[in-house]
Amino acid sequence: MTTTKKPPASRRRSPGPVPVAPPCGTCDGTGETTTTVRVGRKRREIGAIQTGLCPDCFGTGTA
Structure with a gap:
């Protein structure tokens, strides 16, 4: 009877x-x-200020 060893479990x-x-x-x-x-x-x-979507990032806020 031969026994085989399992490899050690890898750490997450x-x-x-x-x-x-x-x-x-x-x-x-x-x-x-x-x-x-x-x-x-x-x-x-x-005094009024209009807001709109940014034309560079289209409202995502990231470049």
């Missing part, structure tokens, strides 16, 4: 660090950009 490794994409430079990672509203013939600025 924890996953390495997940690479993180750098934040977008235009929106600083928020996904939104702001634009000051200009009105009138002289194009004066008013």
